[in-house]
Amino acid sequence: MTIIFVPYHLDERLPDHDFPLPDGHPVRTVTEQLPDGDVWARLGHLYEPVARQVADCVQTGEIPTVVSGDCTVSLGTMAGLQQAGVDAGIVWFDAHGDVQTLETTTSGYVGGMPLRILVGYRPELISQRLGLRPLAEDRALLVDARDLDPPEAAYLATSAVRRCGVDDLDESMLPPGPLVLHLDLDVIDAAELPDLRFPVPGGPTAAGVLAAARRVLDTGRVAAVDLACTWYPGRPDPAGVRASLLAALTV
Template identity: 75%
Template sequence: MAIILVPYHLDERLPDRDLPLPPHLDVTAVTEDLPGGDVWGRLGSLYTSVSREVARAARTGSVPVVVSGDCTVSLATMAGLQQAGIDPGIVWFDAHGDVQTLETTASGYVGGMPLRIIVGYRPELISQRIGLRPIAEDRAVLVDARDLDPPEADYLSSAAVRRSGVADLTGETLPPGPLVLHLDLDVIDSGELAGLRFPVPGGPTADDVLAAARRVLDTGRVAAIDVACTWHPGGADPTGLRARLLAELTAR
């Protein structure tokens, strides 16, 4: 297993203590002097480096674990596996849909779009820059997504993206072939995991999410793990849950 740390929320550099990985791990940190220009160009520069590290690890037979402060790094994880000759589907744990577009978003938040980009939305924005090929919608499984904006709900009502609850996720729910296991930790109930940027109540427990992730891992088909630590920078971890989650997800 290769641990790749990307200490950013989008193009914002995060304090190192925000991503509390176990100290014994051999970690490759990816940082860049990002260029000027728009967010897509800046992310394209960063994700080119991330995808290179993912591809390097995958070519050695390792399972890359990419830990970052947002979900968009998943684009680089997918691109890196593809560069290594792996054609994965994706299992996307998230309290949100992440299937907004520039045309539908009310906030303009780029971090609400990565799953939609992975299944083919506007490749000229960033996919072409980092060598990401889109995957078919039915090779993506969206897990939980209890907080959807109306345009996201409209899209998902007719899209071939698969849907599952956390408790219902089984090997039979998953697409065939190799997989990326993507975990936005805000899928966990916001009453249990403090300090989230986009908290959503009424979700599963941390233990329920970890159990579902293990069921995916137990298929033996996970080619990479992508962990998004989507909490506010500089926040405390009074219960130690953040550190425990990262320890469990990097122990496999």
């Protein structure tokens, strides 16, 4: 297993030490001198090499784990799998829906849109640049998503995106074929994982999330893993919670 390390929150370069990567795995670090321009151009420039690294790993028989500071890097992960000839569905663990659009968002935060982009929203923003083909909605399983904005709830009520709780997840709910296992670690209850950028109370335990992720991994169908380390940079982790989570999810 190879770690593809993308130390960014969107187009903001983050300190490497904010990501306590486990020892014992080869690491490919992706950093870029990002061009001037809007956020989509900058992210496209960053995710093109992410896609190449993912494709290279898959073509050599490896299962890459992409570690970054947000969820949008999943666009590069999925594009890389497609470049390698892998037509994957996705299992998306997140406290949020990540199905906002530019037309519905009140914050303008593009990190709240990647799942919607994966299923075909406005490909001219970034998908066309990455060669990313849209994923059929029914090949996406959204796990938890306990904090939805009204436009997200309205979209999910009529879309074919499937949903379930962390503890309810079993193999029968998974999309068919190869899978991307995407985990935004803010799916874990905010009381157990401090200093998150967008904490949401009332979530599952870390143990419950790890057990559910293991059920997905145990199918043998996971082609790539995405880990979104969505905590603020520069915050201490005296109990080693972050390091323990990354170690458990990169085995």
